[in-house]
Amino acid sequence: MHPFRFAHAAGDDWREIADACLDQLARVPAAANLGFLYVTDALAEDLDELLAQLKDATGVRAWVGAVGIGICATGTEYYEEPAAALMLGEFPPDGFRVFPGLVDEDLDAFDARHGEWIAERRPNLGLVHGDPTSGVSEDLIKALAQRTAAGFLVGGLASSRGTTYTIANGLHQGGLSGVLFAEGVGLLTRLSQGCSPIGPHRTITKAQRNIVMTLDGRPALDVLKEDIGEVLSRDLMRIGGYIFVGLPITGSDTGDYLVRNLVGLDPTEGLVAVGDLMEQGRSLIFCRRDTGTAREDLDRMLKALAGRLTGPPRGGVYCTCLGRGVNLFGPDSAELRQIRDTLGDFPLVGFYANGEISRDRLYGYTGVLTLFT
Incomplete structure (x- = not known):
């Protein structure tokens, strides 16, 4: 050939x-x-x-x-x-x-x-x-x-x-x-993937449709802030297009995950909205996307x-x-x-x-x- x-x-x-x-x-x-x-x-x-x-x-x-x-x-x-x-x-x-x-x-x-x-x-x-x-x-x-x-x-x-x-x-x-x-x-x-995980695997402990309410039993937004660090947490407007949600694929031998957009945050209720349906018990990681990664x-x-x-x-x-x-x-x-x-x-x-x-x-x-x- x-x-x-x-x-x-x-x-x-x-x-x-x-x-x-x-x-x-x-x-x-x-x-x-x-x-x-x-x-x-x-x-x-x-x-x-x-x-x-x-x-x-x-x-x-x-x-x-x-x-x-x-x-x-x-x-x-x-x-x-x-x-x-x-x-x-x-x-x-x-x-x-x-x-x-x-x-x-x-x-x-x-x-x-x-x-x-x-x-x-x-x-x-x-x-x-x-x-x-x-x-x-x-x-x-x-x-x-x-x-x-x-x-x-x-x-x-x-x-x-x-x-x-x-x-x-x-x-x-x-x-x-x-x-x-x-x-x-x-x-x-x-x-x-073009992204890099920035925190540990979290478990969705409460969710409704595309809204994550709690991760590991804590308000989802509090966990997000912890994983992205103090500097970004001071101004959450900066994370758009930089911070994403990764959904690990069960059984993957390469650590593969699906990347989904963050579409909204609710500081009052501590909620995180994601561009996909969220299921209780599923794993989630936060990741960053930039030129270097x-x-x-x-x-x-x-x-x-x-x-x-x-x-x-x-x-x-x-x-x-x-x-x-x-x-x-x-x-x-x-x-x-x-x-x-x-x-x-x-x-x-x-x-x-x-x-x-x-x-x-x-x-x-x-x-x-x-x-x-």
Whole structure:
């Protein structure tokens, strides 16, 4: 199997961008049979024509991807301009299966269409893209993950200031779409949280919907102040966008946790409001997110992947949060350059998501990197 071919470009319109990408490809390998395409939302209304042009020019009929407010390629990020990043992969003819939008966790029709292939090819992983406007649920993500041998999905929810599309051979709105990769396709994946715990695990001892009333039997706000320290506690207005809630995942062997926003504080009653439903008895940790912790955690993730590689990746897909990129790592494509500097100058495409998917869960503020080996 050969390294993937990739291209990326910005321009004034979709035709200029398509021509620039095709010029970079120069030659499409005869064995290329799956394309990955990510475009900024400025190209959303032209995506159908762009995709058709790429299919005709490359001869590759199977494509997956999504629209993003930002997109990325090897060492490069694009925002606020029409841009596209594409990659052509070579897989065994029966080594993948593209599927269109799934809208609920009842997968009877999906099983009828793909069940025989799944039973024979035992897919280890699926790359999926969801439409956030349709309320893609964690139940749907879990149900689809169960169709893989490893119970593993990667990907993210499309992001757009206008029309939201995902790509699964054609354009789709609503639900979850993507591609399953058969057993034997070489894959590695890890996620970077971008946050760092700042206190011990706490137990929610009283909660109502998204309101935490007590932690470890004490007023939740008192515990928050204790964990964030005296300086921040003097001015709680400063913690927005810096302090978050982490919900540890039961059974995780890597200390994994879901990051959720703090959405309100009640100093009078000592309450803390979180951007998710809170359950009595569940563990909770407070964590911080800043440039330093994000870079350190990304470095940890990249070194873990590098230690498992036996050679340069053939290609990769990176689904990272809208809150990362230039907003967290700084300008000049710092997040993508960190990946390139650690793992090398290999073909990579991806986008900035409205929620990231890893294993069978929907995350926030994470970067999910998947490598084809």
